[in-house]
Amino acid sequence: MSGPGGVPLHRRTALAAVLGGLGLAASGCLSMPESGPVVEADGGSTSEADPGTVAAIDARGPEDGQSPSEVVQGFLDAMQAFPSELATAKLFLDPDVRSTWNPERTIVYAEASPPAGGTYHQRVVLTGAEELDARGAWQGRLTGTDAVLDLDLREVDGQYRIVDPPDALVVPEEWFSQRYEQVSLYFLDSTGTDLVPEPVYVSTDEKLATALVSGLLAGPGKALTGVVQSMFPEGLRVDLSVPVSDGVAAVSLVGDPLALGDEDVQRLLSQLSWTLGQGSSIQAFTLTVGGVAVRSVGGAEQIPVSSPQADDPGYERTGSTLFGLRDGLVVAGSPGDLGAVDGPWGATPADVREIAVSLDGLTVAGVSSGGTALRSAPLQQAGVTRTLLTGTDLHDPHWDRLGRLWVVDSTTAGAVVRWHRSGVTGTLEVPGVSGQDVGGLLVSRDGTRLLAVVHGSRRDRLVLARVRSSAGGRPRAAVAVSDLQGDPGDLPSRLRDVAWTSETSLTVLGRPVAGSSSLVSLGVDGSPVSVSGVTTAISGSRSLLGSSVDGAGVYAVTRTGLADLSVPARSPRTSLDGATALTYAG
Amino acid sequence: MEAAAPVPLRHRLRRVLTFWRRSISARVVGGTVVLTVVVVGVVGWFLLQQTREGLLEHRIDAVVVEAADEADDARNRLDSASLSEIDAAQQQRELVEPIIQRGLARDFYVVLAASDDASGSDPSGGAAYTLGLDRDSVPSSLVAHFAQSAEPAWTYTTIRTEAADGTVTSEPGIVVGNQLTLPADGRSYTLYLLFPTSEDAETLALVSRALLTASILLVVLVAGVTWLVTRQVVTPVRLARQVAERLAAGRLQERLVVSGEDDLARLAGSFNQMAASLQRQIRQLEELSRVQRRFVSDVSHELRTPLTTVRMAGDVLHDARDSFDPVTARSAELLQTELDRFESLLADLLEISRFDAGAAVLDLDEVDLADVCHRVVGSTRALAEQRSVQVVVRPMGGSGLVEADVRRVERVVRNLVSNAIDHAGPRSAGGPVVVELRVAGDEHAGAIAVRDYGVGLAPGESARVFDRFWRADPARARTSGGTGLGLAISLEDAHLHGGWLQAWGRPGQGAQFRLTLPRRTGEPLRRSPLPLVPDDALERA
The missing domain is CATH 1.10.287.130 (Signal transduction histidine kinase, dimerisation/phosphotransfer (DHp) domain)
Incomplete structure (x- = not known):
């Protein structure tokens, strides 16, 4: 403040001007940067997959100078990459076919011969080859030329490359069984009230949900028209994939938005709910079709998955209850603890030799001692006995969920498959079964599968037929009849009995050879199933006792009692207390 | 600038400068305002920088996480994709479409391009991106990064978009890249998410405006407070100055008004x-x-x-x-x-x-100073001869005509001459003893200088010679009839005319007394026609 001369004044003025300018610059020109160096973001997000129970396999690409057989072997090895990817396998292909090679089927082989052949042609012979279709449904065994891979090669830039790759993923059985599992696609029966499982094999990696939804969208196939139906309209396609995050599967479908009523939407959601419910990591799902979110009846966008058990109203009542006859009376309970029922047949002997309890647990049906009549009475409540139908030699009565009672009548002209429902009776012509010597019949709970043990002259057959019904539930025809075979040699030539072990698997009991009867597990699609813990041979058993309901034990009925097949064969047997004609509901 | 500036501006500037020089208030207020502006500017700049850094940091964290989430989601979806999908373009489209949809809702732009292609200059095309986005918005440096590294990275960019009506807008933004691999063709693709930062810019502008407003108000407040405070201090000082000026002017009865008990x-x-x-x-x-x-x-x-x-x-x-x-x-x-x-x-x-007593009055007349000199020389000739001193008159040019009281002027000159005769000495060793009278005049004044070559005056004595009864050497006997009051009276006479009487002397070089009178009594004297220090003294020096 000293020296008020002219010079300091000028200096101050300039200083003030500069500061003012700075202030303006500070306030007006401060803005967000528009360029700068590239900065690597730390903590790169590596999506951690669950540490799986199987080894991950990193495929190895082709190397320069490989011989034709090495190229073919490398191609086969590269297809075993896990988690699955085909980019490496494609490197073994001629560039012209790389972009179009799209293996939809899967060929599973027990053993493959080393590639052999000339420079431009290699042959691989597969042993024990089985085929799965695009959905993963078991298609049966490959034999003859189908089990041979003939691969042409060509030189591309001095390297051998495969020109005609098979339209299938060719993988070894061991690899397959570790990484694929059998699950079911749930379709609706003809009445639209019940869900019917169609078994398929899918990879257990992240692609499980995508595969399940894709399978559902593909539908049950033409052969099963009238047997099962899908609520998904045609023309829908999975949009890229069905990612699962935090237990929620986001199902996004490309196509026209749904034009369905509330009930049909509910059925469609049930299909998805049951199907996706098999993925252990999936707790709920969301569905968008053509960009429109589909909501449940409750309005929720996120729909929890469900399971057949949770949705089956009869499960609690009759799921694992055993029924049988003792001193002519109908008894019910658990093995070793059977008591007479409250209904009329529990009080007075009903004069029946075989019984079947309806899946709702309300009605019991029985074949009269002579096998000429099929009668029914309330199981636990008071009521009268009614005769439903009469025949020559009725046996193997079974209920399905639609309330249809199936029975085989072994007439002199061969077996006749008959049914009764609400006072209406009918006969279903089943090719390969009708007119044959039928030793036993099984009906799936949903009523779409009939399984018959047909005695042949040289060997017995296990015949599966699908039941085509009207929308009202009246059986129309048996279609898609096939013999279930499993692995060659597995099935005994003479069959004694067959029982459900789940919705999609069976156990077959052969006639005893040298005192021991063999037990074979089969899928309902005929695929060999190895059910862990199930005894493969048992002595002295006459019949099987099983149910497709989870938790119901599978037993072999022997002279001394019930042998639980899920425990080692030497375990003590449960006494029958004189009960006969043991059965589960259905 | 001086030439271009109009005169009134200079005038005004001078007035402003004068005001600035004279006003403590203005300088204190000005200084305080400058200081406040500096401090507020620095603090404001610092605050804005901090705010900007904070906003950017927060935003970058958020967008990097969001981009990583999107990339994770995309990878998850790709991992779940069916192996049988072989149409890479379709897979790319299906992958990016939901991300673009989310981008529209959450305000970011999406580009999915093959990593080995430059997104903007990709000749084969193939990038899928948000409609309307200029793909050049992804800087080539980031594209180059993904040609070498798969690590996620981000950078700043300018996002240019073109609306449906053709208007192009560009805004600052952050672009984050994450690399993905499409299973359909096994190639690497980069998912660029472009997040505009215009909202943060608006926040920053808001903060800037608030800060600027607050700063201006603060500066005004400080200026006002300073002005009030300085006014409290300066007003009494100003009053004291006025009173001091009056006291100096002789109004000794003036006093300050005392109010309060403060300093x-x-x-x-x-x-x-x-x-x-x-x-x-x-x-x-x-x-x-x-x-x-x-x-x-x-x-x-x-x-x-x-x-x-x-x-x-x-x-x-x-x-x-x-x-x-x-x-x-x-x-x-x-x-x-x-x-x-x-x-x-x-x-x-x-x-x-x-x-x-102030009773002396002038009897004015036209006087020729040269005549006065001759008359005085004549009247002191006896004394001069008695001392063997030669007294000479030297007209130095110009008219010695002035308006004066001849009696008093004669008395002054006689005093000076007899004083010089008293102290005279030879001009040069062995030479005659000389006293010189020099007369000169111009249009404003006339002057007489009396020069002797005696012992001269010691330093400081030239001012004291006019004191009453002052003697250069108290022990020296008075040889002339001097009373010790002559020079004092001469000085009073000179002052009465409005003239000067000054002495010069140097030991060994003699002394010179100069009487300067204005041509008209009352006219201010500016200069004398004769130098006070004689030329010969200068020569000798």
């Missing part, structure tokens, strides 16, 4: 005490001076009458000395001489007391 009030009290003390002492001095002058005047008058009687008696004795014995005759002569001295001393005292 300024005590300052005013002290000031008033000082003024009162000064006034009292000045009054005392004035009174003392007046009493002294009166005493001198009275003493002089009272001495005249007895002196006249003594004079008459002395004359009788002197006339009759021849009849006395030699010793008595000598006493009578001495008596006569001392009576002469006594008379002239008394006359000088009376003259001085007339000056002191």
Whole structure:
């Protein structure tokens, strides 16, 4: 403040001007940067997959100078990459076919011969080859030329490359069984009230949900028209994939938005709910079709998955209850603890030799001692006995969920498959079964599968037929009849009995050879199933006792009692207390 | 600038500068405002920088996480994709479409391009991106990064978009890249998400505006407060200045108004005490001076009458000395001489007391200074001859005609000449003893300089020679009839004319006295026609 001369004044003025300018610059020109160096973001997000129970396999690409057989072997090895990817396998292909090679089927082989052949042609012979279709449904065994891979090669830039790759993923059985599992696609029966499982094999990696939804969208196939139906309209396609995050599967479908009523939407959601419910990591799902979110009846966008058990109203009542006859009376309970029922047949002997309890647990049906009549009475409540139908030699009565009672009548002209429902009776012509010597019949709970043990002259057959019904539930025809075979040699030539072990698997009991009867597990699609813990041979058993309901034990009925097949064969047997004609509901 | 600036502006500028020089308030307020602006500017700049850094950091964290989430989701979806999908373009489209949809909802833009292609200059196309986005918005540096590294990275960019109507907008933004692999073709693709930062820019602008407004208000407030405070301090100071000016002008009765008990009030009290003390002492001095002058005047008058009687008696004795014995005759002569001295001393005292009483008046007439010199030389010739001193008059050019009281001018010159004869010496060793009178004049003034070559004056003596009864050498005997009041009276005479009487002297070089009179009495004197320091002295020096 000293020296008020002219010079300091000028200096101050300039200083003030500069500061003012700075202030303006500070306030007006401060803005967000528009360029700068590239900065690597730390903590790169590596999506951690669950540490799986199987080894991950990193495929190895082709190397320069490989011989034709090495190229073919490398191609086969590269297809075993896990988690699955085909980019490496494609490197073994001629560039012209790389972009179009799209293996939809899967060929599973027990053993493959080393590639052999000339420079431009290699042959691989597969042993024990089985085929799965695009959905993963078991298609049966490959034999003859189908089990041979003939691969042409060509030189591309001095390297051998495969020109005609098979339209299938060719993988070894061991690899397959570790990484694929059998699950079911749930379709609706003809009445639209019940869900019917169609078994398929899918990879257990992240692609499980995508595969399940894709399978559902593909539908049950033409052969099963009238047997099962899908609520998904045609023309829908999975949009890229069905990612699962935090237990929620986001199902996004490309196509026209749904034009369905509330009930049909509910059925469609049930299909998805049951199907996706098999993925252990999936707790709920969301569905968008053509960009429109589909909501449940409750309005929720996120729909929890469900399971057949949770949705089956009869499960609690009759799921694992055993029924049988003792001193002519109908008894019910658990093995070793059977008591007479409250209904009329529990009080007075009903004069029946075989019984079947309806899946709702309300009605019991029985074949009269002579096998000429099929009668029914309330199981636990008071009521009268009614005769439903009469025949020559009725046996193997079974209920399905639609309330249809199936029975085989072994007439002199061969077996006749008959049914009764609400006072209406009918006969279903089943090719390969009708007119044959039928030793036993099984009906799936949903009523779409009939399984018959047909005695042949040289060997017995296990015949599966699908039941085509009207929308009202009246059986129309048996279609898609096939013999279930499993692995060659597995099935005994003479069959004694067959029982459900789940919705999609069976156990077959052969006639005893040298005192021991063999037990074979089969899928309902005929695929060999190895059910862990199930005894493969048992002595002295006459019949099987099983149910497709989870938790119901599978037993072999022997002279001394019930042998639980899920425990080692030497375990003590449960006494029958004189009960006969043991059965589960259905 | 000076040439271009109009005169009024310069004038105004000068007035502003004058105001600035004279006003403490203006300088304090100005200085405080400048200081406040500096501080506020620095603080504001710092705050804005911090705010900007904070906003950016927060935003980058958020967008990097969001991009990583999107990439994770995309990878998850790709991992779940069916192996049988082989149409890479479709897979790319299906992958990016939901991300673009989310981008529209959450305000970010999406580009999915093959990593080995430059997104903007991709000749084969193939990038899937948000409609309307200019793909050049992804900087080539980031594209180059993904050609080498798979690590996620981000950078700043300018996002350019074109609306449906063709208007192009560009805004600052952050672009984050994450690399993915499409299973359909096994190639690497980069998912660029572009997040605009215009919202943050708006926030920043808001903060800037708020800060600017606050700063301006703060500066105004500080300026106002400073002005008020300085006014509190400066106003009493200004009043004190006014009172001091009045005191200086002789209005000794002026006092400050004392109000309150603060420092300024005590300052005013002290000031008033000082003024009162000064006034009292000045009054005392004035009174003392007046009493002294009166005493001198009275003493002089009272001495005249007895002196006249003594004079008459002395004359009788002197006339009759021849009849006395030699010793008595000598006493009578001495008596006569001392009576002469006594008379002239008394006359000088009376003259001085007339000056002191302010009773001296001028009897003006046209006087030629050269004539005055000649007359004085004539009247002092006897004394000069007695001392063998040669007195010469040297006209130095110009007319020596002035308006003056001839009696007083003659007295002054006679005083100077007799004084010079008293102290004269030879100009050069062995040469004649000379006293020179120089006369000169111009249109404003006339001057007479009396030069001798005696012992000269010691340093500091030239100012004291005009003091009353002052002697250069107190021990030196008075050889001339000087009373010790001659030069004092001469100075008073010169002052009475509005002229100057100045002395110059140097030991061994003699002295020079210069009388300068204005041509018209009352006209201010600016310069003398003759130099005070003689030329010969300069030559010798």
